[in-house]
Amino acid sequence: MKSSVKLTVNGLEQEHQAEPRTSLLTFLREQCGLTGSKRGCEEGECGGCSVLLDGELVTSCLIFAVEAQGAQLVTVEGLGTPHHLSPLQEAFATDGASQCGFCIPGMLLAATNLLERNPDPNEQDIRKAISGNLCRCTGYDLIVAAISMAAELKKGARG
Amino acid sequence: MEAQDLKIVGRSIPRVDVTSKLTGQALFGEDVKLPGPLLHGKILRSPHPHAIVKRIDTAAAEKLAGVKAVATAADLPDVRIGKNLKDEHYFASDKVRFVGDRVAAVAAVSREIAEEALRLIEVEYELLPALTNPIDAMRPDAPLVHPDLMNYQVVAAAQPEGGNVCSLNSLSRGDPEAGFAEAHQVFEQQYITEMQHQAYMEPHACLATYNPDNTYTVYTSTQGIFGMRNSVAEALGVPQNRVKVVGTEIGGGFGGKIVMKDEVAAATLSRKSGLPVRIVMTRAEDFMCGNPRAGFYITIKTGVSKDMRMVARTMEIVLDGGAHAMGAALMCWALPQFAEGPYSIPNLRVTSRCVYTNKANSSAFRAPGGPQTNFAVESETERIATAMGWDALAFRRKNLMPEDHPNLAGTPMRSVNVEETLDAALEISGYDPAQTGLGPNRARGLALGNWNVGGMPTGTVLKMNDDGSANLITGVVDLTGVNTSLTQVVAEALQLPVEKVTVKSLDTDSAPHAAQSAGSQTLKSMGTAAVQAAQEVKQQLFELAVEELDATPDNMELAEGEVRVQGSPERTVAVRKLLAKHMANSGPVVGKGGTGAFSRMPSFCAHIADVDVDSETGRVTLLRYCASQDVGVAINPVICIGQVQGGVAQGVGMALSEGLTYQDGQPQNTGFLDYKIPSALDLPMIETKLVEKPAVEGPFGAKGIGEPPCVPVPAAIANAIYNAVGVRVTSLPINPEKLRRAIKAKKEGQASS
Numbered sequence: 008m009k010s011s012v013k014l015t016v017n018g019l020e021q022e023h024q025a026e027p028r029t030s031l032l033t034f035l036r037e038q039c040g041l042t043g044s045k046r047g048c049e050e051g052e053c054g055g056c057s058v059l060l061d062g063e064l065v066t067s068c069l070i071f072a073v074e075a076q077g078a079q080l081v082t083v084e085g086l087g088t089p090h091h092l093s094p095l096q097e098a099f100a101t102d103g104a105s106q107c108g109f110c111i112p113g114m115l116l117a118a119t120n121l122l123e124r125n126p127d128p129n130e131q132d133i134r135k136a137i138s139g140n141l142c143r144c145t146g147y148d149l150i151v152a153a154i155s156m157a158a159e160l161k162k163g164a165r166g
Numbered sequence: 167m168e169a170q171d172l173k174i175v176g177r178s179i180p181r182v183d184v185t186s187k188l189t190g191q192a193l194f195g196e197d198v199k200l201p202g203p204l205l206h207g208k209i210l211r212s213p214h215p216h217a218i219v220k221r222i223d224t225a226a227a228e229k230l231a232g233v234k235a236v237a238t239a240a241d242l243p244d245v246r247i248g249k250n251l252k253d254e255h256y257f258a259s260d261k262v263r264f265v266g267d268r269v270a271a272v273a274a275v276s277r278e279i280a281e282e283a284l285r286l287i288e289v290e291y292e293l294l295p296a297l298t299n300p301i302d303a304m305r306p307d308a309p310l311v312h313p314d315l316m317n318y319q320v321v322a323a324a325q326p327e328g329g330n331v332c333s334l335n336s337l338s339r340g341d342p343e344a345g346f347a348e349a350h351q352v353f354e355q356q357y358i359t360e361m362q363h364q365a366y367m368e369p370h371a372c373l374a375t376y377n378p379d380n381t382y383t384v385y386t387s388t389q390g391i392f393g394m395r396n397s398v399a400e401a402l403g404v405p406q407n408r409v410k411v412v413g414t415e416i417g418g419g420f421g422g423k424i425v426m427k428d429e430v431a432a433a434t435l436s437r438k439s440g441l442p443v444r445i446v447m448t449r450a451e452d453f454m455c456g457n458p459r460a461g462f463y464i465t466i467k468t469g470v471s472k473d474m475r476m477v478a479r480t481m482e483i484v485l486d487g488g489a490h491a492m493g494a495a496l497m498c499w500a501l502p503q504f505a506e507g508p509y510s511i512p513n514l515r516v517t518s519r520c521v522y523t524n525k526a527n528s529s530a531f532r533a534p535g536g537p538q539t540n541f542a543v544e545s546e547t548e549r550i551a552t553a554m555g556w557d558a559l560a561f562r563r564k565n566l567m568p569e570d571h572p573n574l575a576g577t578p579m580r581s582v583n584v585e586e587t588l589d590a591a592l593e594i595s596g597y598d599p600a601q602t603g604l605g606p607n608r609a610r611g612l613a614l615g616n617w618n619v620g621g622m623p624t625g626t627v628l629k630m631n632d633d634g635s636a637n638l639i640t641g642v643v644d645l646t647g648v649n650t651s652l653t654q655v656v657a658e659a660l661q662l663p664v665e666k667v668t669v670k671s672l673d674t675d676s677a678p679h680a681a682q683s684a685g686s687q688t689l690k691s692m693g694t695a696a697v698q699a700a701q702e703v704k705q706q707l708f709e710l711a712v713e714e715l716d717a718t719p720d721n722m723e724l725a726e727g728e729v730r731v732q733g734s735p736e737r738t739v740a741v742r743k744l745l746a747k748h749m750a751n752s753g754p755v756v757g758k759g760g761t762g763a764f765s766r767m768p769s770f771c772a773h774i775a776d777v778d779v780d781s782e783t784g785r786v787t788l789l790r791y792c793a794s795q796d797v798g799v800a801i802n803p804v805i806c807i808g809q810v811q812g813g814v815a816q817g818v819g820m821a822l823s824e825g826l827t828y829q830d831g832q833p834q835n836t837g838f839l840d841y842k843i844p845s846a847l848d849l850p851m852i853e854t855k856l857v858e859k860p861a862v863e864g865p866f867g868a869k870g871i872g873e874p875p876c877v878p879v880p881a882a883i884a885n886a887i888y889n890a891v892g893v894r895v896t897s898l899p900i901n902p903e904k905l906r907r908a909i910k911a912k913k914e915g916q917a918s919s
Contacts (some may be wrong), residue, residue, distance in 0.1 A: 134847050144418055145812050
């Protein structure tokens with residue numbers, strides 16, 4: 008029943024056995040030991056499990072692990088390290104964008120994806136980009152502000 | 167209170183937990199890892215809203231390959247549990263009382279096998295008629311959810327009346343009937359709200375182990391580890407010292423993670439299987455088995471004088487309590503503070519009944535009882551002003567609560583900053599009472615809110631390290647950034663940089679008893695205790711420095727890691743040196759602090775919502791939202807702003823889209839597809855103004871901040887809708903379907919008249 012699934016997560020190759028019904032989210036959390044991606048609803052509604060799969064933003068609870076065979080994945084653990092946060096993570100920290108933090112991994116990936124596609128987003132672009140990521144703590148303002156600030160920082164860095 | 171010279175309090179330092187949360191390292195309920203194998207637990211929950219359990223047969227489930235343990239009521243002591251009224255068996259033994267009531271539990275090597283095993287458990291039910299509405303439940307011929315109610319043990323607050331009324335509370339002052347008789351006009355209206363789920367992003371999750379020394383360790387996502395520990399120990403029938411509860415990071419609570427859930431099932435399955443057991447609710451289970459905000463049926467009656475005074479009010483409230491009393495019964499007791507609102511009404515009576523129904527157990531949700539009652543109070547303020555031809559703002563100002571106003575329990579309210587708070591909202595929004603319209607079908611609405619913040623018994627320990635840095639040990643759950651604020655409080659009190667203060671939330675074995683993180687009192691209680699602990703530490707350090715400084719302790723001060731003689735900056739000794747010199751003789755420097763309960767003191771807020779109503783579809787769009795809040799002193803302003811904005815967002819959900827619906831006792835919306843909480847596209851920027859005026863109690867004059875901002879939102883939006891389209895909706899949520907119908911009815915009424 009189980010088959011071998013080999014993929015690259017945050018630049019590291021991972022190979023584990025997975026049942027056909029195992030979701031990519033469960034594979035990441037239980038086989039790869041990466042619990043940053045969150046199980047909030049398992050029906051693609053909350054966005055807590057968002058990851059980048061070959062550059063596309065996906066909800067990993069709705070994808071089977073076997074479908075990701077050979078894929079390049081980025082999860083929250085791949086965005087920055089505690090000693091070297093990404094500019095987006097820095098902006099979230101400075102702006103107080105994280106409260107309970109449960110939605111934050113998904114938010115960060117949705118925002119990373121947005122800034123890759125659109126380096127100069129306006130408020131509505133940002134709201135649209137994170138509209139698939141529910142947050143119950145913040146009312147979104149400080150998250151929107153942080154993403155906006157990260158875009159500014161990146162622009163500044165590009166000069 | 168005197169102006170304070172504060173260095174660290176009042177700064178928006180980043181949260182101390184932020185890096186772990188931004189890098190995916192924070193361990194939430196489901197993320198806890200232990201060495202060795204782990205079992206997955208699943209709960210068999212009742213599919214029926216009301217039934218007698220005649221027989222449970224678990225034999226087939228136990229035989230399934232991969233199943234390691236099955237638990238039922240037979241595995242626990244035959245005791246009824248409950249914090250206010252002992253009305254619940256942990257596993258249903260005689261009856262099930264709502265869809266989701268716990269019947270049995272299974273632990274297996276995988277979730278799938280556990281789910282398969284649930285299907286093999288045979289339960290024979292005898293169905294009973296279900297109650298989905300508390301008004302029906304109060305009819306004399308209604309079936310009884312708890313036929314033995316009057317024999318149940320009352321623990322606190324609940325006052326069973328009989329029938330399905332598990333608590334009846336009434337408080338009054340003056341003579342409301344006489345007040346109505348003398349009033350110039352009397353207004354009466356009914357308001358209805360639905361059950362609202364906390365919808366925290368992290369579903370309930372726990373992991374339990376039964377240990378070789380006959381103790382249990384329970385890791386769980388909870389707002390209060392000590393309350394949880396006591397509940398688990400009670401249900402397991404063991405002394406509290408034999409249960410250790412470790413609070414994990416918590417993915418939102420809002421009152422929904424106070425009551426024990428599947429922890430005892432996990433602990434029992436671990437005892438029976440010999441392995442750790444993890445139980446994680448699915449989102450559907452969480453919607454079904456959570457503790458939502460109670461639905462209210464409110465009848466509000468207000469008498470006003472010719473000169474715009476509120477002279478009398480009665481409020482009769484029927485709460486949809488759900489299947490067990492839990493927090494809803496306690497809420498009855500807390501409701502009087504809201505009936506009066508931020509006003510002063512001489513003749514006042516509040517009567518509330520908490521009524522059993524065959525639905526999820528209602529309990530606390532951010533400002534329990536606040537938004538429901540405020541929806542009635544502040545809708546009435548505007549309705550009365552409109553009917554009387556008064557300026558609603560002037561009407562409010564005339565009746566605002568003064569300083570030292572006694573609440574219904576007789577306690578004088580202190581630090582009443584309601585007028586300043588109202589003015590702040592008017593200023594940021596540019597609100598003009600004569601011009602609430604913003605164009606066709608567009609208008610603004612105002613509502614004031616209040617929430618009285620108490621305090622719960624709590625203790626803490628502050629340890630000075632050899633190098634002069636300090637660790638604060640608490641048993642409080644860091645739900646809203648409290649460990650960050652406590653870091654600032656301790657740093658300020660000891661005059662240390664924040665880098666030299668660490669605040670950690672430890673487990674029930676390691677920390678002194680702490681309040682739960684709820685009721686907006688966490689920082690007030692724990693911060694007060696921390697300031698006390700810091701005072702003890704200072705006192706000990708000053709006594710150690712008597713010899714070195716040749717001065718008395720009352721002439722000393724702490725600054726920059728040194729003890730100094732006041733007024734003689736050259737006479738100093740480094741704390742580090744004092745500790746090194748005296749450790750051998752005097753032992754370590756450790757301070758402890760603790761507080762009992764505080765009486766409840768008010769925090770206020772004022773909100774202004776700008777809406778656009780699509781009169782064809784009934785859809786409401788928020789154009790702008792302004793919120794001011796009376797915070798006393800903002801220990802960390804960004805955290806305060808985040809609390810205000812988040813509270814507003816939850817209020818918007820309650821106002822416009824959220825409500826748990828049931829059909830014949832069956833829950834209808836148990837996922838985010840059907841239960842819509844606001845997304846980033848549903849909200850405007852929430853313009854926030856913190857009103858700072860140090861309060862008479864609380865660390866450095868800080869007030870509680872978490873609950874108030876969700877209180878006035880439904881009323882502010884309902885008032886804006888009225889100002890936009892002339893329709894007063896008196897039930898929540900004001901979803902497009904309801905508003906469209908109301909607009910249509912108004913048009914038809916106008917056409918026919």
